[in-house]
Amino acid sequence: MPHAYLDPEDGLERQNQKLIEIVDALVRQVERGGTGSGEAYAQFRRAALLEEQVQARTAELEDALGMLNRSNARLAQAMRDTEAARRDLSTAIETVQEGFAMFDPDGVMVMCNSRFGMHMDDLRDQLVPGLRFVDYIDSVAGSRALSLPPGETPEIWRTRRLARHDDRHAIFNVSLAGDHWVQISQHRTPGGGTVILQTDVTDMIRAERQARERMLDDQSRMARATLDHIKQGICIFDGRIRLAGWNDGLTQLMGVPTPRLRRGLQFPALWRMIAQDFGFDGEMSRDRLAAWVETPLARQPLRFTMRSEDRRFIDASAQQMPDGGFVFSFTDITAERRAIHDLARTNEALEERVRGRTLELEDALERAERANASRSRFVAATSHDLLQPLSAANLFLSALRQDDPANREVLGKAHDALHSVEAILHALLDISKLELGHASMDVGPVALGPVLAQLRDQFALQAAAKGIELRILPCALSVTSDRTYLKRVLQNLIGNAVRYTETGRVLVGARRRGGAAAIEVWDTGPGIPEEDFQTIFREFARLNARASASEGMGLGLAIVERACAILGHPLDVISEPGRFTRFSVTVPVTQAVAEAASDGPAAVAHEDGCDRVVLLVENDAELRRAMCHLLERWGVTVLDVESGEAAIELIGETGAEPDLLLVDQQLGDGMTGLDTIAALRGLLPGRPTRLVTADRSPELREAARRAGVTILPKPVGAEALRAVLGLDS
Known part of the structure; x- marks a missing residue:
């Protein structure tokens, strides 16, 4: 085929030449073959199409060449701009007062300014772009200008410096010859490169050093002044156990001559001077002290007492210092020791007097207890003996009141008087039994209903005679107590409420409180001030009452308190003067009754509703x-x-x-x-x-x-x- 002669790799001129040759050959072939050949015409048409394609390709190539020329022009401009920017950047970095260097992610120096490597003149020729970071560190480590700390070799410094290169940010100081100091500030860039800034901080470090030296001098003077003004004796030793400092108190307390004290004096020599006047008082010995002093490290705080022949006592304490030395302090404790001795003698005398006084008080207490017991026994005996004739007298008076209507009023008053005396004797008898512990307590289940019903019948007429309302609410609870003394407690509380209530009402009822029942007595009497709550429970104590036996002798509440204490029933009182008073006795509910309550509907009803x-x-x-x-x-x-x-x-x-x-x-x-x-x-x-x-x-x-x-x-x-x-x- 004709187009097989065309090679895309040929230039435009070569392709055009081939196309012309093809066209000429086609024309000659047409002329030889005549008009009757259709193949020649087809070849001609293909030649024409090829020429059109060549022209189109030529136009595209010309456009591509134009675009390439324009791109080359822009690239050249960009390179000129980049070079200008690089020159500007180099100029800017050169104006920076610090040393500056940049390394790429591969650790190769990209640029640096003339101040980079300041104070290191032997490295000037080596600090150029293309230098590797590791080689830079090797050069610095071997530089004559680098001043290494004592005991550190260039290899150690090189290892430590390369380890800092892995840090994202690092700031540290480097000491150089001639007492120069450079602060290195190294930072990683986002692209993985490294930027290093070197700042001369020599003036700053020298100023800080001078300020520190002045401060140390001031502190030294202050420390010296402080040592000279304290009362304790002080001596300081360095790590080689040599005397480094002392104060005047050392010579005054320990008797060491001042001319013999000098810096560098060994501890044993100083201690021999001290031992001339003082010896150890206690378990401390010369060997133990020597072992402590000669221990180079980790000395524990030491404290012991020394005593002189004239009975002066010195408290000595030693403490290790951070540099391996130690400090001794001596304190005169003679006055304290004498005071302790005198105090001990005084305590012994006081203890002896206290023992004597205690024995006297024990004897007096025993005599008082015997007297009190005798009084209680006498009251119990006389009360019991007197109750018999009083009962007989009451019977005789009752008979006379029936036989002698004319003197019925007088006999009635005599009967009331004897009844009051009988009540007082009963109260005294109860008090004496409770005090002597002879009260017979028969604790067991007690049904509150019958007890409250009897008390209602007992005080109903008395309340009606005074014109007050007495309400004793029924209750089906059973409690654990002594029936006789529980009734006596409630009897005294209700009796007091009726006696001191002039108008209004007295209300008595029981309220369930968990596993206990609170039996409460309310009245609208004069009330009791809070400061008298303790007074009312004393024997013969009555508030605002006339001295009449008919109103009692103030024994009722004393009996109530003692009986409740023996039975273990908490007793409580609240009152608001002029309005009301409420006494409450808390008694445990009988467990047996509570269990029986579940046996029938009636019991359940009482148990559920009693509170x-x-x-x-x-x-x-x-x-x-x-x-x-x-x-x-x-x-x-x-x-x-x-x-x-x-x-x-x-x-x-x-x-x-x-x-x-x-x-x-x-x-x-x-x-x-x-x-x-x-x-x-x-x-x-x-x-x-x-x-x-x-x-x-x-x-x-x-x-x-x-x-x-x-x-x-x-x-x-x-x-x-x-x-x-x-x-x-």
Whole structure:
């Protein structure tokens, strides 16, 4: 084929020449073959196409040559700019006051300024671009200008310097000959190269050295002045056990002549001077001291005492210093030793006097205890003997009152007087038994219900005669105590409450507190100031009472305190003068009764409800009694009143805190149930409340909703009450 003659590697002129030859050959062939040959025409057309391709290729080559010429022009300009920048950079680095050098990532120097290698004239010719970093370090290590620290060789310095080359940033000082100092600041570039700056810091280091020397001189003068002004004797030895310094106290305390003290004096020589007047007092010896002094390192602090023939005592202590030397200090402790000796003699005398006085006090205490025991036994004996004739006298007076109506009033007063004397004797008998420890305690299960019922019957008439209300709430709890003394404790507390309450009421009830029951006695009497809480439990102590036997002799609370202490029942009192007083005795609940409570529904009801207190406001007497009876059967303590005013008065006077409020809506002419609830919420915030009513009108339901009160509709069933109380059905 004709185009096989064309070689793309030929130049344009050669390709054109070949194309012309091909065209000529084709024309001659056409002329020889005539017009009847189609092959010749096809070859001609191919020749024409080839010529067009050659022309197109020629145009492309001309464009490529143009682009290449333009690129070469730009490259030449860039090279000129780079050279100019390099010259500017070299000029800039030359103007820098520090020595500057840059190494590429392969550790070959790229450039440096004339200050690089300052103070090292023997390296001037070697510090040129192309120098390897390792060779640079070798040259510096072998330079005459490098000043090495004592004991360090050029090889050691070279190893340490190459190790710093691996750091990303490194700053250190190098000492040069002629007391010159250069600070080396070496940094890694982001591309892995290294830049080194060398700064002459000779003036700075010389100034710091001078300042340090001045400071050391000042410190030396201050130290010398300090040593001369302290009372202790001081001597300092260097690492070679030679005397390096001392103060005047050394010569004054230890008797060492000043002319014989000089710098460089060996320790043994100085110690021989000291040993002429002082010897060791205690376990220290000359050999132990010599061994300590001759130990070159790690000397432990040393302390011992020395004594002179004229009985002067010196406290010596030694401490090692960082340079291997040590310092000795001597302190005169003669006065302290004499004071300790005198104090010891005084202590012995005092101890002897204390022993004597202790024996005297023990004898006096024993005599007082015997006298007290005798008094208690006498009181117990006389009280018991006197009670028999007093009982007989009471019987005789009772008979005379029936036989002699005319003198009944006089006989009644005599009977009351004898009854008071009998009560006092009973109290004295109880006190004496408790003090002597002869009180017979029979601790076991005690049912509180019968005890409280007996006390209610005992004090009901006395309270009614004074016009006060006595309320002793029933309780089904059983506790662990002595029945006789527990009853006597409650009897004295209730008796005091009734005796000192002029108006208002006395409230007695038990409240469950975990595994114990708190039996509380509340009254609206005059109250007890807090500072008298301890006084009221003393014998014959009465607050604001007339000296009348009919009002007691102040023994009731003393009996209460002693009996509670023996029984282990905590006793507590709170009071607000002018408002109320509350005594509380905490008694453990009987475990056997608690276990039996799970045997039947009735027991469960009592156990579950005994620690609940309900305030019932109901003006219907029959309904109120029925609800009280039902609630008390479940073990619930009920505070029942007939009106809202009475409820507010009860809470205000006694400070009681019921767990639930049951308030009837229609309470007569006074406050309504909602009015009562609103007032009680101010006294008892957060207490659960139920409005008990038979009124089912929308108006009342809306009013209760606005007040946030739940309605308990009448008639009230037992199940509804148990649900309100949260008791198991």
